[in-house]
Amino acid sequence: MDPHPSTKPPKIVDVAKRAGVSLSTVSRVMNQNPTVDPVLAARVRKAAKALNYHASPLARSLVLGRTQTVSVVVPDLGNPTFQAILRGLSRAAKRQGYHVLIADSAEAVAEEGVLAVESRRRSDGLVLCAPRMEQSELDALLPSLEPVVLVNRESSAGVPTVAADYRSALRELGEHLYGLGHRRFVFLSGVPGSASNRNRLVAVDEFRRAHEDVDVQALECGVGFEDGAVAVDAVLDSGATAALAYNDLVAMGLLSAVTERGLRVPDDLSIVGFDDIPFTKYTNPPLTTSSVPAEDIGEQAWVEMSSLLAGNSARHPVYFRPRLVVRASTAPVQGAEKAAAPMVEHPLG
Amino acid sequence: MDPHPSTKPPKIVDVAKRAGVSLSTVSRVMNQNPTVDPVLAARVRKAAKALNYHASPLARSLVLGRTQTVSVVVPDLGNPTFQAILRGLSRAAKRQGYHVLIADSAEAVAEEGVLAVESRRRSDGLVLCAPRMEQSELDALLPSLEPVVLVNRESSAGVPTVAADYRSALRELGEHLYGLGHRRFVFLSGVPGSASNRNRLVAVDEFRRAHEDVDVQALECGVGFEDGAVAVDAVLDSGATAALAYNDLVAMGLLSAVTERGLRVPDDLSIVGFDDIPFTKYTNPPLTTSSVPAEDIGEQAWVEMSSLLAGNSARHPVYFRPRLVVRASTAPVQGAEKAAAPMVEHPLG
DNA sequence: TTTGCGATGGAAACCGTTTTCTACCCGGGG
DNA sequence: CCCCGGGTAGAAAACGGTTTCCATCGCAAA
Numbered sequence: 001m002d003p004h005p006s007t008k009p010p011k012i013v014d015v016a017k018r019a020g021v022s023l024s025t026v027s028r029v030m031n032q033n034p035t036v037d038p039v040l041a042a043r044v045r046k047a048a049k050a051l052n053y054h055a056s057p058l059a060r061s062l063v064l065g066r067t068q069t070v071s072v073v074v075p076d077l078g079n080p081t082f083q084a085i086l087r088g089l090s091r092a093a094k095r096q097g098y099h100v101l102i103a104d105s106a107e108a109v110a111e112e113g114v115l116a117v118e119s120r121r122r123s124d125g126l127v128l129c130a131p132r133m134e135q136s137e138l139d140a141l142l143p144s145l146e147p148v149v150l151v152n153r154e155s156s157a158g159v160p161t162v163a164a165d166y167r168s169a170l171r172e173l174g175e176h177l178y179g180l181g182h183r184r185f186v187f188l189s190g191v192p193g194s195a196s197n198r199n200r201l202v203a204v205d206e207f208r209r210a211h212e213d214v215d216v217q218a219l220e221c222g223v224g225f226e227d228g229a230v231a232v233d234a235v236l237d238s239g240a241t242a243a244l245a246y247n248d249l250v251a252m253g254l255l256s257a258v259t260e261r262g263l264r265v266p267d268d269l270s271i272v273g274f275d276d277i278p279f280t281k282y283t284n285p286p287l288t289t290s291s292v293p294a295e296d297i298g299e300q301a302w303v304e305m306s307s308l309l310a311g312n313s314a315r316h317p318v319y320f321r322p323r324l325v326v327r328a329s330t331a332p333v334q335g336a337e338k339a340a341a342p343m344v345e346h347p348l349g
Numbered sequence: 350m351d352p353h354p355s356t357k358p359p360k361i362v363d364v365a366k367r368a369g370v371s372l373s374t375v376s377r378v379m380n381q382n383p384t385v386d387p388v389l390a391a392r393v394r395k396a397a398k399a400l401n402y403h404a405s406p407l408a409r410s411l412v413l414g415r416t417q418t419v420s421v422v423v424p425d426l427g428n429p430t431f432q433a434i435l436r437g438l439s440r441a442a443k444r445q446g447y448h449v450l451i452a453d454s455a456e457a458v459a460e461e462g463v464l465a466v467e468s469r470r471r472s473d474g475l476v477l478c479a480p481r482m483e484q485s486e487l488d489a490l491l492p493s494l495e496p497v498v499l500v501n502r503e504s505s506a507g508v509p510t511v512a513a514d515y516r517s518a519l520r521e522l523g524e525h526l527y528g529l530g531h532r533r534f535v536f537l538s539g540v541p542g543s544a545s546n547r548n549r550l551v552a553v554d555e556f557r558r559a560h561e562d563v564d565v566q567a568l569e570c571g572v573g574f575e576d577g578a579v580a581v582d583a584v585l586d587s588g589a590t591a592a593l594a595y596n597d598l599v600a601m602g603l604l605s606a607v608t609e610r611g612l613r614v615p616d617d618l619s620i621v622g623f624d625d626i627p628f629t630k631y632t633n634p635p636l637t638t639s640s641v642p643a644e645d646i647g648e649q650a651w652v653e654m655s656s657l658l659a660g661n662s663a664r665h666p667v668y669f670r671p672r673l674v675v676r677a678s679t680a681p682v683q684g685a686e687k688a689a690a691p692m693v694e695h696p697l698g
Numbered sequence: 699t700t701t702g703c704g705a706t707g708g709a710a711a712c713c714g715t716t717t718t719c720t721a722c723c724c725g726g727g728g
Numbered sequence: 729c730c731c732c733g734g735g736t737a738g739a740a741a742a743c744g745g746t747t748t749c750c751a752t753c754g755c756a757a758a
Contacts, residue, residue: 011714022738027716035736057471058416059714062407063743069450069471077436080429087426090453099471101418102451104439122406122418122448225627252631278574282601284633360744371708376746384706408744412713 010051019047030055070305071101071119073112074129079223080277081247081294082129085151088298089127096306109133109193113141120145125305127151132194147308151301153195154317160304161317164292166196169322170203173244173272173290174216176324181333182242182270183214186235188221188228188254190246200246215240221250228253232261241270241333248273248280251287255329259284266331276325285328292322359400368396379404419654420450420468422461423478428572429626430596430643431478434500437647438476445655447473458482458542462490469494474654476500481543496657500650502544503666509653510666513641515545518671519552522593522621522639523565525673530682531591531619532563535584537570537577537603539595549595564589570599577602581610590619590682597622597629600636604678608633615680625674634677641671 012030016023021040028036029044036044047053061067070093074082090100103119105112109132120126126145130152131138142148142157150161177185187204190197204216219234221227228250235243235254245251251273255265265271265285273280276291300318307315361379365372370389377385378393396402410416419442423431439449452468454461458481469475475494479501480487491497491506499510526534536553539546553565568583570576577599584592584603594600600622604614614620614634622629625640649667656664 013714023715024717024738024740025736028737031716037736040737054470055716056411056714058407058411059743060716061743062405062411062714062745063716065743067407077432077439080432083426083429083432086451087453090426090451091455094453099468100451102435102439102449104436104443106440119448121403225631252628256631279601279628279631282574282605282628282632284631361746362744372745373708373710373747374706377707380746386706389707404746405744408713409746410713411715411744412746414713 009056010053012053012055015044015047015051015053018051019044066124067099067122068097069099069101069123070125070127070302071103071123072127072129073103073105073116073119073131075105075107075112075132077102077104079249080279081275081292084277084294085129085298085301088295089302090298092299092302093305096302105132107132113137116141116145120148125149125309127301127305128153130194130196132191134193135195147305149301149304149308151297158314160308160314162297162301162304163317163319164297165319165321166199167203167206169274169290169292169324170200170244171207171210172322172324173274173288174203174207174214176288176326177242177244177270177272177330178211178214180242180270180330183333184238184240185214185216185242185244186238186240187216187218187244188231188235188246188250189218190221190223190250192220197246204244216244221246223247223249225249225253225256228255229257232257235269236261236263242330243269243271245271245273248275248277248287248289251289251329252279252283255283255287266329267334270330270333272330274322276322280325280327283329288327288330289325290322291325293320296320358405359402361402361404364393364396364400364402367400368393415473416448416471417446418448418450418472419474419476419651420452420472421476421478422452422454422465422468422480424454424456424461424481426451426453428598429628430624430641433626433643434478434647434650437644437649438651439647441648441651442654445651454481456481462486465490465494469497474498474658476650476654477502479543479545481540483542484544496654498650498653498657500646507663509657509663511646511650511653512666512668513646514668514670515548516552516555518623518639518641518673519549519593520556520559521671521673522623522637523552523556523563525637525675526591526593526619526621526679527560527563529591529619529679532682533587533589534563534565534591534593535587535589536565536567536593537580537584537595537599538567539570539572539599541569546595553593565593570595572596572598574598574602574605577604578606581606584618585610585612591679592618592620594620594622597624597626597636597638600638600678601628601632604632604636615678616683619679619682621679623671625671629674629676632678637676637679638674639671640674642669645669 012023012026016026026044029041093100101119101123103115105115112131112133125147127149139155139157142155142159148159150159152163154161208216217238219231221231232254245254251271255271258265258269273287273289276289280287280289297320361372361375365375375393378390442449450468450472452464454464461480461482474496476498488504488506491504491508497508499508501512503510557565566587568580570580577594581603594603600620604620607614607618622636622638625638629636629638646669
């Protein structure tokens, strides 16, 4: 059509020239401002279409003071849980015309802060997904980041939180195993400093206190397959009949390693995971776990952000109650020989 | 420190005022321009630090004509393969100071085009990850999207491609099974229109031609767990001794459904997947598959984009050769009773 | 002492919009 | 017939920077 296949995108002034109006008029038309003569408006629209004109989001953002973009910082893009959260968030945001900028901190705690600040600067708001940084650092940082919403982490500052209720979920897993007759447990913990880990340890303590005949031993572990796999000896040596893993990945690693040792799950050891990532159905045996609605959490995080963006102040934290999913990796404890093993600490229980 | 905890971020003129220089000088200092008196520069830097000044990326982008951001469009953020690609890409981009805008098309083919255009407009370049759209639409769209790089898809237009070599990988899987004595196969295909699927079907044809004694039947299936699971009857009815799944997800779904039928893998049916997502090790039995280096692909996609951004023209397509990973879901074919089943089409083979 | 030149800093133009403010045109009322 | 007001369109001022261009300053050479 055009003699010159115009290499440069058209600007508002090009449209104005073509339609024979001022650029202010073009702007008004593009923004549905009703104070413009319909016939003029039509002419402008035709010109815009002919030129395939679209307003530069950059210039627009600069003057409007908003970018229509939110940033999300996650510790690891490879983790299925964060992935699901991101997915829920991004789809919800898209529905309202917002874009999503992602930043993967690659589990580098030191970088998280600057990454957050820098990402925030390029957008209208920030979602911090399970930040690993120290609580004091987080609390100090948050005010400069607003509007900001936290996922799977809390702060004293008045910022909204969307999280899974780790404590009650872990309690539920414990009670499930207790009901099956288990009394000796190991808990495979995650990243030592992390808040998610602290929450779970609190739940473990609650569980201990609720049943004076149980013994649960916490083992430092990690958050990935390999961490679970290398923990196998410690788990087996502990004499426990049931293992609570930090998450499904750890549970799968452990499960696989236990099986390779020639032992059987759940006959020789019951194992539970956490998160219910889509793959837990397909392990051998399928994993009993606690299903956290990660995609819903992401979606809710957007709801909170959207509310903040609309000028509302932070609402109360939102907790999602995970749901116990019993599959085949847990079973009634076998006999009493294990209960008589040398490490029993509550012989009177 | 400050009497007023300045609610608004400082602008360049604030720094200039505080340092007692013109704003041009501040700009020069911030951009490492060497033509400024060192003592002045120091004063400016001190003022900037005191005010915690950072140049607005928006204003900067507007005048510089670049956003330091690239967009990535993926069909589904929930797919582990895209996730790995995204991870490789985003980490590589970060190393060069670039940010990543993501768009999840949610497998909605119709939306892909506008999503791509809109995302592209907010960034300096676009990475299209396995776009599902028609080839003609893609070819027509690409020129307006440059700089753009394609992942797992090709185009006649001179745009760089980074992809896994599906054809040779699928051939390799076929040969592996052939070597185990299998002669009757089913191939569970993916999204009918998609390029990835076409490539694999081509490989299936090549495999057929290479061995006149094989029979491979293509079954329309899908790309997820459930698709593989619902295909179980068709697979079993086909009389095949080995199934080639479109990807690991499909393979896992099929594997699980076959097992539920009371049949054993690989004794009654050999199954191979594709991609080698991290979970294939943990299925029962562990899945034989073809390992595609998704994270490397993402990283390489950034390399191509980076080159384009530097003004170079598109290089030749880069193909990654997947690697056959033999685990326990494949085994020598059992006896000859199946080879004599009624559907044999090459009785002379 | 004057001239010329390089090194520096400032003023102003520009990036592409939105929006306020002002000017205009037209019709109606005094 | 004149004045005023409502509604429309254009001019200009932001938004927050970068960069070109020009003026000035200091210093060395004539």
